[in-house]
Amino acid sequence: MKKVGIIGGSGFIGSYITQEFLNNGFLVEVSATDITREDKYEHLMALNHSDNLHISELDVTEKTTLQDFVSDCDIVIHGGTPFILDFEDAQSQLFDPTIKGTENFLEVISQTTGIEKVVFIASVAAWNTNFPMPAGTKNFKDTFDENDIRFTSTESHPYAQAKFMANQVVEKFVKDNPNLSFEISSVSPVMVLGKSMSNREDSTSSAIQYLIKNKIAPDDFFQALYDNDMPFAIVDVEDVAKATFKVATTKGLHGKDYLLTSETYKVSDMSAMLNNQEPKEKPSIIYKNDLAKKDLGIHFRAVRETLNNYTD
Template identity: 55%
Template sequence: MQTVGIIGGAGFIGSYVTQKFLNEGYAVKVSASDPANAEKYAHLSALNRAKNLTLVTCDVRDVAALESFMQGCAIVVHGGTPFQLAVEDPQRDLLDPTIRGTENFLAIANRTEGLKRVVLIASVASYNTSFPMPHPNHPVGQVFSEADTPWFSAEDHPYGQAKFLADQVVRKFIEANPDLPFEITTVSPVFVMGNSLSPRADSTSMGMQHLFRHKIAPNPFVEMLYANDVAFSVVDVRDVAEAVFQAATRSGLHGKNYLLSSESYRISDLSLMLNQQPPAAEAALVYSNTLATNDLGVAFRSAQETLHQAV
């Protein structure tokens, strides 16, 4: 039984990734930054094949703890960077943890014996820091793919900047280390939606679904989304977990960064569907999922199926 370590394996996306690997017969180690918070991790014990799951105390900012956590893992999935839209200090709360955390993680991976695969759960922001707004230089109506030129702006939200710059760290690391004994693959989902496996409702993804369903605008960023009725690209959390698993268990994917996306609907239509009403307009495809479909074999669910399940 191979062991996979999942950093962030108790979160909204991470819980589905944990369940996928358990279902496939792996022994799973999940990092726990706050093991005293029983509520945060209680749902993991209810997962299928939970007897093969170990919760390991590990603050990923602690290099020694992270190094210990990764020992004995054939696969490591890193999905533990912060997903926050409202922060007091963007440099301290988003940029530093994401970028320096990625640097530390890669350095540790490089000296972890027996490691065969690393999968990083990034974000569509690694291709477009303006997300969910359109790529400013991309032709209107043309589907954006991995072959297109990424967009970065220091004027965009710090979360998008952090994800883009962290991915640049990965690209530079791969270029500087051409003879790695393990493969690194990245998946970059658009906005991830679906049901939470945890009864907690404090994840950013679940929070945004709540805001869209009830048309609540708690800050200028969300007000802007409503004012522009943005075409919001979504992907099912179950499809993200499948893509992570396939990226971790297929060879020959080293260095690739896969966009994970289903369809796009205007915010007004997302609100309608989250209230069990039909959308007013047809779905659009803003970000391509062709590469992920071809290489990873993921059959992406429609946005309507995802939203129906979420309700």
């Protein structure tokens, strides 16, 4: 059996990726930042084929434990960067674990034999740090795909800036190392929504859905979303997992970074669908998924199905 190491494999997206690999006959090693916090990964033990699952404690900023984690893996998925919107210290909570963690990871895997494929779970922020606002001079109706120029701004949220910088680190590594013995690819999902596998109360994605469903504004950011009826490009968490698995198990995708996205809806219609009501407007296609559909054969489900599937 081949083995995959999934950094962040118990998180909102990572749990579905873990499930996908288990269902396809892989040995799966999942990282936990604190292995004593069983509430963060116990839901994985209920998955089919969980006898092929192993949980290991890992700090991505520590090279020694990182080396141990990837040492016998055929495939490594890196989705372990923090998704924190309400932070106290951007440097220690976002920039260091995201950027330094990526740098350490690349250094370690470049010295590890046997790895065939590495996949980074990036973010739409790697393409546009102003998301959900348009990139640069674009407007809300202008489309965006992998042929567009990446956009960043120092005015963007630190989480988005950190994801953008981490992607730059990966791109530079690929460019500076043309003779790697393994492939590196990335996936960049837009706003990832759907049903969480766990009952964790610290899930940012689940919290966002709960707030929008109930039209709660805990801060000025959310109030602005409602006041401006902000449109969001959305993708289903299960589709992200399927696309990640396909990228990880398909050869010839070295250096590619796929936007994973479905339809765009305004916040008011997102709230309606989260409450199993009809949206007032038809969806638009802003962020395009043509490359992922072409290369990976992924069918992205309608956002209505995703939001109707959320329960809380």
